[in-house]
Amino acid sequence: MKIAILSDFHLGYERFREDAFNQAKEALEKASSIADALLIPGDIFDSRNPKPDVIAEGLRLFRDIASKDFGARAIEIEGRGTKFTDKPIIAIPGTHERRSEGVEDPVDLLALAGLLINAREARVIIEKGNEKVAIFGIGGISDERFRDVVKKIDPKPKEGLFNIFFFHQSVYELLPFNENFIKMDELPKGFDLYIDGHIHNRLEYDLNGKKLLIPGSTVLTQLKEKEQEQKGFYVFDTETKTYSYIYINSRKFYFIELNVENKDIEEIFNEIDKKINEKDDKSKPIFKFILKGKSKTNLSLSELEKRYSNLENAIIEIDKEGEEVNNALSGIREGNIEGITIRDLQQSIFLEYVSKMEEFKDFNISPIELLDILENDKKEEAIEELFEKLRLN
Ligand SMILES: [Mn+2]
Known part of the structure; x- marks a missing residue:
């Protein structure tokens, strides 16, 4: 089969x-x-x-x-x-x-x-x-x-x-x-x-x-x-x-690291343009540029991205190397950090918090069970279920 x-x-x-x-x-x-x-x-x-x-x-x-x-x-x-x-x-x-x-x-x-x-x-x-x-x-x-x-x-x-x-x-x-x-x-x-x-x-x-x-x-x-x-x-x-x-015929994606050490903004633009035009692909691939090193001019990522926001032959995303906040933010935008979904992160934080709560020690319920119940979209149902559970336990 x-x-x-x-x-x-x-x-x-x-x-x-x-x-x-x-x-x-x-x-x-x-x-x-x-x-x-x-x-x-x-x-x-x-x-x-x-x-x-x-x-x-x-x-x-x-x-x-x-x-x-x-x-x-x-x-x-x-x-x-x-x-x-x-x-x-x-x-x-x-x-x-x-x-x-x-x-x-x-x-x-x-x-x-x-x-x-x-x-x-x-x-x-x-x-x-x-x-x-x-x-x-x-x-x-x-x-x-x-x-x-x-x-x-x-x-x-x-x-x-x-x-x-x-x-x-x-x-x-x-x-x-x-x-x-x-x-x-x-x-x-x-x-x-x-x-x-x-x-x-x-x-x-x-x-x-x-x-x-x-x-x-x-x-x-x-x-x-x-x-x-x-x-x-x-x-x-x-x-x-x-x-x-x-x-399958999936959209192409290029991950490119660019050394921008001591380069001014025009040089950087030229290099990015060159990389995009090398591919010259009508199917509009996605390029993610990681800028490495310290450039001559102070670079604003949002300005850079703005310049490339409406290209006909490419979708551009630009990040600086080592900018953890930035990477974390783009991670959040994509719904994950280092492959862990935001949801899983939320859960870890919640579980850690709850297991340290004094009040919680009297509950006869595991933190993960509590989380499961609270995740119910209907608030009244969740509270009812929680009371039920606490009563039974
Ligand atoms: Mn998935």
Whole structure:
């Protein structure tokens, strides 16, 4: 069976909204013409509360895809998922889509419309001829909690089938700066293939002879050096255990470091112009320039960016090297810092604060549980739930 693995479409991502839609569409169309089944490990949408026009984009995309003929069909689901179709289009919500327990997230909407299967905490069996594949999913949650959820759900492979585990988290070995990230050896054992979303550049990792594949996002969001590679998706063949990466026509991205030591503003303009014109690309690539060294004239980034804000053949972003505040700010603008989403950061700060609170010591509830409850968009519901919980405990 051929299984396409595509991830992190970020529909509704404001900065490159058309790219998000068009590139997801191309990936989905190509994948459905090649593969027997589709696997989407999270962040179909950029937000957990997308506006109706963004939800419409999702519905439109998946209505087209779900109307195609697939080699495989989904025959069974066990666990906490939503299945109203037998089309083998299987997704989990990512960290961008996550809402509190029991509240529908945007992936649920697509699942309720019968356009895909939400395998949030579930195992889905798909079948093609005599072959069956079991796919176990856990949706994206805070990294602090993922470890516990894995332990609690304890995903197990199903004997005799090809077993896939898919999730949406940071993994410590790939991003070794936060101990909360799950370690490779804490992932459930015994699966034939591991799939992760969340990380926006493509990655492959050997896990005791099995593969962990991360297809990367289909749209540029973070503008990091590693994101220069053309976007695409994996196709894994469960019979031959081989896989390939299929590229899509994603917007090109160039990450360029410029030495501006002792240069005046005109020289810098000339160098930037030269780099842009070297490419002379009608498809309007994105350039991110990192200026290194101390220039002769004092450079204002906003002035520089203004000069390049309306080019016809390029989208320009300029940063100075070592300007941490600046980088942090552009990180915040992109919804992440060093690959950690703002949401995860908020959570870490909240958890640290709450666990130090004197009053909290009398509560019989873990900080993460408290956070989950408070995340409910409806204030009254959250307070009611909290009282209920405290009473029961
Ligand atoms: Mn993402």
